Amino acid sequence: MDFLTRLLAVVSPKWAYSRACWQQALARGSYTAADRSPRAAGWTTQNGPAELHNQGERDIVRARARDLERNSDILLAQVLAFERNVVGTGVVLQARVLGRDGEEDDRLNDQIERLWKAWCKPGNCELSGRLSLAEVQQLIVRRRFIDGGILLLKVYEAGRFCLQLLEVDDLDTAVQQYGGNRVIGGVEVDGFRRAVAYHIRVYDAWGFSVRSERVEAQRVIYLPQITRPSQIREFPACAASLARIDDTNELIDAGIEKENVLSHLSLWVKKTIGTLTGRYASFGRAGITNEPKQPTQPPVELLAQGSVVYLEPGEEVGTISHSGSSAVIDPLVKTTQRLAGSGVGLSYEVTARDMSQVTYSSARQGLLEDQRTYRMMQSYLIEHFCDVVYEAWLDWMVLSGQLELPGYFVGPQRWRGHVWIPSGWDWIDPVKEVNAMRIALETNQITLQEACASKGRDWKEVVRQRAAERRLAAQLMGEDSKVE
Numbered sequence: 001m002d003f004l005t006r007l008l009a010v011v012s013p014k015w016a017y018s019r020a021c022w023q024q025a026l027a028r029g030s031y032t033a034a035d036r037s038p039r040a041a042g043w044t045t046q047n048g049p050a051e052l053h054n055q056g057e058r059d060i061v062r063a064r065a066r067d068l069e070r071n072s073d074i075l076l077a078q079v080l081a082f083e084r085n086v087v088g089t090g091v092v093l094q095a096r097v098l099g100r101d102g103e104e105d106d107r108l109n110d111q112i113e114r115l116w117k118a119w120c121k122p123g124n125c126e127l128s129g130r131l132s133l134a135e136v137q138q139l140i141v142r143r144r145f146i147d148g149g150i151l152l153l154k155v156y157e158a159g160r161f162c163l164q165l166l167e168v169d170d171l172d173t174a175v176q177q178y179g180g181n182r183v184i185g186g187v188e189v190d191g192f193r194r195a196v197a198y199h200i201r202v203y204d205a206w207g208f209s210v211r212s213e214r215v216e217a218q219r220v221i222y223l224p225q226i227t228r229p230s231q232i233r234e235f236p237a238c239a240a241s242l243a244r245i246d247d248t249n250e251l252i253d254a255g256i257e258k259e260n261v262l263s264h265l266s267l268w269v270k271k272t273i274g275t276l277t278g279r280y281a282s283f284g285r286a287g288i289t290n291e292p293k294q295p296t297q298p299p300v301e302l303l304a305q306g307s308v309v310y311l312e313p314g315e316e317v318g319t320i321s322h323s324g325s326s327a328v329i330d331p332l333v334k335t336t337q338r339l340a341g342s343g344v345g346l347s348y349e350v351t352a353r354d355m356s357q358v359t360y361s362s363a364r365q366g367l368l369e370d371q372r373t374y375r376m377m378q379s380y381l382i383e384h385f386c387d388v389v390y391e392a393w394l395d396w397m398v399l400s401g402q403l404e405l406p407g408y409f410v411g412p413q414r415w416r417g418h419v420w421i422p423s424g425w426d427w428i429d430p431v432k433e434v435n436a437m438r439i440a441l442e443t444n445q446i447t448l449q450e451a452c453a454s455k456g457r458d459w460k461e462v463v464r465q466r467a468a469e470r471r472l473a474a475q476l477m478g479e480d481s482k483v484e
Helices: 003-012 015-029 050-054 058-071 073-087 106-119 133-146 239-262 326-343 346-350 360-400 429-441 448-453 459-483
Strands: 092-095 149-157 160-166 181-186 187-191 196-201 210-218 220-224 267-271 314-317 416-422
Touching: 003 360, 058 073, 058 133, 058 239, 058 346, 073 133, 073 239, 073 326, 073 346, 073 360, 092 106, 092 346, 106 239, 106 267, 106 360, 133 149, 133 160, 133 187, 133 360, 160 360, 181 196, 220 360, 239 326, 326 346, 346 360, 360 416
Parallel strands: none
Antiparallel strands: 092 416, 149 160, 149 220, 181 187, 187 196, 196 210, 267 314
16 A cells, blocks of 8 residues: 555545555556566566567576586486487488479489488588588587577588588677677677678687687578577577476485485484583593683494494483475476476477376377477478578589589579478387378378378388389299299
8 A cells, every 4th residue: 555545544544445446456457467466566577679688698598508408317308309309310302303304303313312412421511520411400409409599601611512510609799880780699680680791709729719700691501599570699499497407406416315314324312411421521620720611522423233332321312314205306307397398399208208107199199299399390400401501512513513404503493403301200009000191192191202201211212112122022933933
């Protein structure tokens, strides 16, 4: 109640009460989420552009996410679930270049796929030579989830085309403006918030930043986690669950320590008469000197197995037992895994690897929902990374003379036809799923390409292999019949 209402209550309590009721109604508003009454007093919020809120906390959240990546198996379970399901063994290229007759040019497509497969091996696609392209894709998924994003530079070095991987920390946040463009967190943008260049720190041999290098946007593949239109820089996707995961880690450590203490027998000794005597007494003539008496610390003794301890007169022994139980840890850990997983689109079973409480129907429904999450991430990876890298690689193959594509730079789209086959998933009940797939194929609800792609296979390779097997089987059976 404010001062004016209290003053009014002296004159007319009815008017004061009416005023207080109207104030409370106006504070509550039409939406509970906009409640400004004392009930929501602790709910303080701020509003503004995304970068205004993110730039001051981005580094802190990223550092904490990396700490839990190193030390929390709960967070690491989510990362591994994304890596093995979004990327798996890698996203496979299938070239689809059409000939002049409108049919696919199988000879050229096979040549492109062979060259691409050779380039994807370690030592060819990544500048340091340590990673294959599938491993680069796994690192992209991991760093977007933990750091919020990753940087890749297109490098043309020593007669080859490759990728250089950089962390988002390498963006120089000290640069604020370049020419007439604003630089936000190291990203130079124009008036439409389009990135035109990136200001990247260059380090010496000792790891100290010596200068900032401006790199044109055409050479940079920046893959940030974006959730608002006003965002320029990335923000970790796992931010919402970090505090809860960290609390759970502390709870688990405390529970383990408690069980360690309870597994040992601890005793306390209480003296009921006099002061410290016997083995606790001080040596010398007590009470004669005028010096202040120093308190004597009772010793801590270790009981050996099977030992018999004789107590001094006036001593009592009791056991130390901790109240409470660590049995609450298991449900709290499960709740944390369920909330942290659902916050990023994953089910509890896929992060906890606990299938004890599922049926076939619930497991299949959870798998389908998880696969929708994976497909969204696969789509992002293909559109923002695989397509961009493939077009740059194809340009380099033509420029270096390794591929002969007449009129490529006049109409490159004709030669860039392709599809990507991401990693597929196994079925929970193969018999049911295969029968459903067979019926869908027979009734033309899906195509063979879609059926094979769901398993991460190339339908053309499947058909060719099956045809070769049939020919070989027919040949061998024919030879056997002649022998007979």
